Amino acid sequence: MxxxxxxxxxxxxxxxxxxxxxxxxxxxxxxxxxxxxxxxxxxxxxxxxxxxxxxxxxxxxxxxxxxxxxxxxxxxxxxxxxxxxxxxxxxxxxxxPEDFHARYHVVEKTYCFRVDIGKPRSPFKRFYATHFMYPVDVNKIRRALPDLLGTHDFTSFCASGTAIEDKVRTIYEAKLEVNEAEKELIFTFRGDGFLYKMIRILVGTLLKMGSGRIDETTIPQILAAKDRNFAGPTANPEGLYLMEVKYE
Amino acid sequence: MxxxxxxxxxxxxxxxxxxxxxxxxxxxxxxxxxxxxxxxxxxxxxxxxxxxxxxxxxxxxxxxxxxxxxxxxxxxxxxxxxxxxxxxxxxxxxxxPEDFHARYHVVEKTYCFRVDIGKPRSPFKRFYATHFMYPVDVNKIRRALPDLLGTHDFTSFCASGTAIEDKVRTIYEAKLEVNEAEKELIFTFRGDGFLYKMIRILVGTLLKMGSGRIDETTIPQILAAKDRNFAGPTANPEGLYLMEVKYE
Known part of the structure; x- marks a missing residue:
């Protein structure tokens, strides 16, 4: 068939x-x-x-x-x-081919996360971006992003209660773009796979770094702790987009 | 007060x-x-x-x-x-001032109209743009737009059954932008005022010109007819945005 x-x-x-x-x-x-x-x-x-x-x-x-x-x-x-x-x-x-499998043969996934930083929040984005009301220093977030690249145990960025044991993942790309006209921040994460709620916890943590409430140099310590309590809050789901899935 | x-x-x-x-x-x-x-x-x-x-x-x-x-x-x-x-x-x-009136003192209004020309239509735009499924020759629409500028009786572009008697309006700007990345056409109309459903009938007519089903040189004849039946169909409401209102 x-x-x-x-x-x-x-x-x-x-x-x-x-x-x-x-x-x-x-x-x-x-x-x-x-x-x-x-x-x-x-x-x-x-x-x-x-x-x-x-x-x-x-x-x-x-x-x-x-x-x-x-x-x-x-x-x-x-x-x-x-x-x-x-x-x-x-x-x-x-x-x-008949042995293709959409889940098991994934080699790379790309997600975006949109943040509405407009004042007031846009009524058109209430289901399509997360609103963040505090001032954000984009440079602080950009300082933190490279620390996520490469292969790490992402236990600290995984929702607790997950059945998956292997929490080692590789991130190939982590970037932040600013759309001034649209008053939006757009995060992009590309990697070999992501844990449950991982992108939302990454974004919640990075936004706290951007607003100065978590030190932007502490990604290595958060990763090393392997404890969800060391990372920031989980961002709302409505900003998250699965953009692309690649196969062998 | x-x-x-x-x-x-x-x-x-x-x-x-x-x-x-x-x-x-x-x-x-x-x-x-x-x-x-x-x-x-x-x-x-x-x-x-x-x-x-x-x-x-x-x-x-x-x-x-x-x-x-x-x-x-x-x-x-x-x-x-x-x-x-x-x-x-x-x-x-x-x-x-206490004599300001949001309706009676308007001197200029700007509307935009977004058209999704993507294949397939975007699920994110179903409430925010009108989908148009036929190929559009943007140059034909741009040929037609200048004929709308200036002061005209817009009876042909007004929904029938309107109580307003004076159907003369002045259009200062009528443009079409193409957003290739977003697969969108964006119309902008700026004028001293617009009749009931006027923008939607203008867009419905212009899209038919762009797809070759109404001759793009016929705006003057449609205006001269002063008859709603000479214009094209009324575009759906979901692409229309009231962008700006100016006062004396």
């Missing part, structure tokens, strides 16, 4: 996250409802590159599924794009 | 327009609820520069109201901004 890989975008505002849950509206649930309709009522399970939490968005989530029909790929993409709800878009569809 | 002028922004998605209506959520209704709370339960009526329809947004709507209390202006702005719902922001508050 052919295996399909699809790149999808979604506005996470009205979803209870990616992963299917009974009686809750989820990205996986809605996508599988659409697949069931075009598969004569038979269920097709999709596999995502990873979960995203409630309120978290995606510009480039990757999924795979098996579908016993070889349609023209653009027709397939169009059918899925137009038949899924309007808060899901299907950007591309391709056929991949 | 001091008269206040305020500049407000709102996300029109969840409002039944600006103007107060019984049992419907409106910008005016929500704003007056907030004023009533800070005025010991007594009603204060607000006057806007004009109505906006359901789904239409504002970055710079102007209102005035009389309030028998002289607070520090920034405290007043902050109180109104934080106590109004999150889809309304209060950008500035000032005290104006």
């Amino acid at each position: 052919p295996r399909y890989k699809a790149v999808i975008a979604y506005d996470g505002t009205n979803f209870n996250g990616f992963q299917i849950q009974p009686d809750k509206r989820t990205v996986q649930g809605e996508f599988e409802n659409t697949l069931r309709r075009i598969n004569n009522g038979k269920t097709i399970t999709i596999f995502g590159s990873g979960r995203t939490d409630a309120g978290v968005h995606a510009e480039g989530q990757v999924i795979h599924f098996d579908f016993d029909q070889t349609r023209d790929l653009e027709k397939m993409r169009y059918a899925l794009d137009t038949q899924t709800p309007k808060d899901i878009a299907v950007k591309s569809v391709e056929i991949v | 001091p008269r206040y002028k305020a500049v407000i922004a709102y996300d029109g998605t969840n409002f039944n327009g600006f103007q107060i209506q019984p049992d419907k959520r409106t910008v005016q209704g929500e704003f007056e609820n907030t004023l009533r709370r800070i005025n010991n339960g007594k009603t204060i009526t607000i006057f806007g520069s004009g109505r906006t329809d359901a789904g239409v947004h504002a970055e710079g709507q102007v209102i005035h109201f009389d309030f028998d209390q002289t607070r520090d202006l920034e405290k007043m702005r902050y109180a109104l901004d934080t106590q109004t719902p999150k889809d309304i922001a209060v950008k500035s508050v000032e005290i104006v």
Whole structure:
């Protein structure tokens, strides 16, 4: 049976996250409802590159599924794009080898995090960026970012209660851009993988460094502590975007 | 009693327009609820520069109201901004002469209209831009825009059934910008005033010119006809933004 890989975008505002849950509206649930309709009522399970939490968005989530029909790929993409709800878009569809796995074969993920620093906060960004009300010294954050690069045990930046034991991850890129016109900070993190709530804890910590409430030179100590209590708060989900997932 | 002028922004998605209506959520209704709370339960009526329809947004709507209390202006702005719902922001508050009127003294208004030309449509823009699915020749639209400048009878671009008799308006600026990265067209119209649904009919007509279904040289004939049937369709409300209102 052919295996399909699809790149999808979604506005996470009205979803209870990616992963299917009974009686809750989820990205996986809605996508599988659409697949069931075009598969004569038979269920097709999709596999995502990873979960995203409630309120978290995606510009480039990757999924795979098996579908016993070889349609023209653009027709397939169009059918899925137009038949899924309007808060899901299907950007591309391709056929991949049968051993491709959207979750297990990930080699790199990129996330962005948008922060609204406008006064007052923009009513248009309330679901699409986190508002930060304190003055931010961008240079302090930029001083801290390089300390995150490379391979580290990120236990201090992982929500407690996670089942995953190996908390070593490699970050290839960590940058902060400032959009003056939009009154926005945009963080970008690229790495081989990220732990549960890791980006949100990184951003919560970096914003406290930018506002002077955590010393911006202390990333090495926070990492060395391997204790969630040493890092800053968890930023809200609505600023977070899964931008891109790469495979071997 | 001091008269206040305020500049407000709102996300029109969840409002039944600006103007107060019984049992419907409106910008005016929500704003007056907030004023009533800070005025010991007594009603204060607000006057806007004009109505906006359901789904239409504002970055710079102007209102005035009389309030028998002289607070520090920034405290007043902050109180109104934080106590109004999150889809309304209060950008500035000032005290104006008692004869200032937000509607009658307008000398210039600027509107923008955002069109999502991405394939697929962006799930993030479904409430913030109108999606247009056909190829657009931007040069055809830019050929048509200068024909709108100046003083004309805009009856052809006004929704029928309007009570206003004088349909002569002056347009000072009509431009189209292309945001390639965002896959967006952004129209800007600046004039002494606009008729009911005028911008949306202008955009609906211009998009048909851009896609080759209405000749782009025919604005003068459409204007001369003074008949709504000669113009194109009315574009959806969700791309429209009231950007700025100017006074004498």
